[in-house]
Amino acid sequence: MPNPKPKLENLRPFLPKADAAMTGRLYVRVPASIETAVKTLPSSERSEWLRRIITEAAQRELLNQEDKEYPKSQKTLSS
Secondary structure (H helix, E strand, O other), X not given: OOOOOOXXXXXXXXXXXXXXXXXXXXXXXXXXXXXXXXXXXXHHHHHXXXXXXXXXXXXXHXXXXXXXXXXXXXXXXXX
16 A cells, blocks of 8 residues: 655656656676776766767667767777
């Protein structure tokens, strides 16, 4: 039975970090060395970096589009 008197004072609207709504999640297995390298990024930057890299690769390799949403970046794991 649901709570008849839920506390609503702590609820805040969800604000997406990107301009477009994000609809799906991708889970992939990678070699341990890649996981370690990605985890060297600060957690606050990790999701955005992965999102940018996957989006760029999908646009370039699967959709045959130039990178529109994310400009070319010089930032890599080694920098």
